[in-house]
Amino acid sequence: MSTFLGPIRQLGYVVDDIEAGMKYWSETMGVGPWYYNPAVPIQDYTYDGQRHDVTNSVALANSGEMQVELIQTRSDTPSMYRDFKDRGLRGLQHVAFWTRDYDRDLQMMLDRGFTPKMSGFVGKNGRFVYFAEEHHPGTCIELSEVMGPKGRMFDLIRDAANGWDGSDPVRPFPDLSGE
Structure with missing residues (x-):
């Protein structure tokens, strides 16, 4: 486990074809089921301090405690995903730490000299x-x-990943608008 912010909880992969990615991960790697949103509702999205409207497709599944995220950009909006692709890269783009005390952990990162580049939120308390x-x-x-x-x-x-038998490999995101 990381002594930094606890365990790494997610591996984020930038892909060109999210449907092919879900198929590969479920059929070849045995990871699933995938929860897929073709247009994630990101609110208050900023990149380099500038607000933008962004369209990304995201698919999420777990392998044990590790969550795998597949991301496909659907616009040319400035983002770290677009930057990654523009450098000719595909694959692992980020590792994510999860927090229940966002303000404290964000301040700790800032105090350590880290610079926010891209931010927003998905659903209430989903910064x-x-x-x-x-x-x-x-x-x-x-x-x-x-x-x-x-x-x-x-x-x-x-x-859902615990004991998954390979059935119903792609499922819709649940509603994130509720309390």
């Missing part, structure tokens, strides 16, 4: 921030709040 420092080629750190609907969704995804 996230990606940091500019890339201490490993192509891989950055995300801090993700897992309270409210997003936290419950992550629990549902982990629980």
Whole structure:
């Protein structure tokens, strides 16, 4: 386990074809089921301090306690995913630490000299921030709040992976608008 912010909880992969990615991970790697949203409702999205509207497709599944995220950009909106692709890279783009005390952990990252590059939120109490420092080629750190609907969704995804038999490999995201 990391002594930094606890265990790494998610591996985020940038892909060109998310449907092919889900098929590969479920059929070849045995990871699933996948919870898929073709247009994740990211609110208050900023990149380099500028607000933008962004369209990304995301699929989430667990392998044990580790969540795998597949991300396909659907627009040319500035993002760290687009930057990653523009450098000719595909694959592991970020590792995510999950927090139930976002403000405290964000302040700790800022105190350590990390610079927010991309941020927003998904559902109530679902804030996230990606940091500019890339201490490993192509891989950055995300801090993700897992309270409210997003936290419950992550629990549902982990629980669905336990004993998954390969059936119903792609499922829709649950509603994240509730309390």
